[in-house]
Amino acid sequence: MSEPLFERLALIGIGLIGSSLALNARTNGLARHIAIATRRKETLDKAEELGLGDSYHLEASEAVADADFVILCVPVGSCGAITREIAPHLKAGAIVSDVGSVKGAVIAQMAPHLPSSVHFVPAHPLAGTEQSGPQAGFLELFTNRWSILTPPEGTDPAAVTRVEAFWQGCGSNVETMTAEHHDLVLAIVSHVPHLIAYNIVGTAADLETVTQSEVVKFSASGFRDFTRIAASDPTMWRDVFLTNRDAVLEMLARFSEDLATLQRAIRWGDGDTLFDLFTRTRAIRRNVIEAGQDTAKPNFGREPASGERAGTKG
């Protein structure tokens, strides 16, 4: 194996992203030593049981000591407090990064605490599943996905290059942009989609004219897709909406405006407006598949249901 990119990688937080990074760092030889820190004893024990790291710490400050690469893999709302905690223990020349889904707020929370002797390269891998915890991670999570780096102006280009190499080593494509643009992009491709998925699942659960059991039973007609996204980690997503407020509200306003137009088309029987949109959106699906960002298989390639019946009822 060639020399690893980093001597000591400290992963603060070991959920879906942290554990997938640990697997990549190990398998792809990206770090000589993987130090894992998490506040919850059960989670740390689980990570150790899975053999994800080389050392395990309840204190983040212990894990970062002597690390040349530190990645915060925690909900964005926790980044500020953890940075304050680890700051005095960071090695000079270390690179500090994160994986948060919001970049402006995370930078605002982290940067003030960081000593000038370290390099700050915020990052966000656009990958995930609806599952969470150290057992949810897997090696291929980042393969052919995109990671976005948002280094503040004046960041050492050599540090940015090393972080880029790390993400490429995890199989990811890398793009660099401003934090502000990142937050706008993510609001529309991720945050608002999650919000409306959570919302429709909530709406369906609260009806008095249709029972929750009917909603569940008949969910294969569309609804079930939304329940997957709406099963995503509640803490992580609460923090996303609280910290990317302005961009989310802006995109949500556009979504609602467009939805009102569709609502009006339905009310007045304007089939052409509906048909035109439905044709246009079909083309975008084709682009997503051509870009390698989703499978071309029908129904995401879900396996057909097994033959056993849920029971029949006249």
Added chain:
Amino acid sequence: MSEPLFERLALIGIGLIGSSLALNARTNGLARHIAIATRRKETLDKAEELGLGDSYHLEASEAVADADFVILCVPVGSCGAITREIAPHLKAGAIVSDVGSVKGAVIAQMAPHLPSSVHFVPAHPLAGTEQSGPQAGFLELFTNRWSILTPPEGTDPAAVTRVEAFWQGCGSNVETMTAEHHDLVLAIVSHVPHLIAYNIVGTAADLETVTQSEVVKFSASGFRDFTRIAASDPTMWRDVFLTNRDAVLEMLARFSEDLATLQRAIRWGDGDTLFDLFTRTRAIRRNVIEAGQDTAKPNFGREPASGERAGTKG
């Protein structure tokens, strides 16, 4: 093989549902003769090439002659005209059914044309993919899914039982309810989810601050799920919204009301409201999986992306 349920099954329309029914009727011995009718020569040729039926007709009236079971597998907006066309050719005692996603409007369009000598048993299989056309069908489409029958009051129970047996023969569970209740249920589990998926994809495509290429590239962060649903057949879905107007508008109003509450929670930093909803929706996902209506695998069991890169860019 035991006696087939029907002597001659006429499928009017041979898209995703029609072709999947043809495969089931053949494989599971549900009909002795499968007559396929569709107005478009290319589609009919395709169906013949795939060997889906026993006879092929450009005229629906030809296909239904002597059939004891006729199923309209066309967009709901076409059901009325086709029924008027085939009515004089229906055999006495025949059962006429459909597969439309809206039942009230379909019954209103079909029933007035049907002679009293035939049995009308409207049906709706809650199954599908985003693909359409005779080549899209497959045998397992209905396995462990639900089909809903909405026989008008006074329908011969023996005819209902035979239609139920047909759908069970396709692997489906069967439930019976009123057309009115069906349309409410479908509005929330299928129609509004499709509408908001179409809508978010449209909103994302129309932004000036985020390019369409960014939306496509970064779609794995949530958006791509919506593009699948928004790739569904435009004609079919236009007709659904035009014909289930009242129930869709009612459910849409509730969705928008709930979304406004979330919007307010985001604006005012009310994390508890968000967290509570996000926890509640997670439980509903578990129910969907337990009911056998979706896979428990992360990301719907999508295969991980292949190792080839879409290209990197600093």
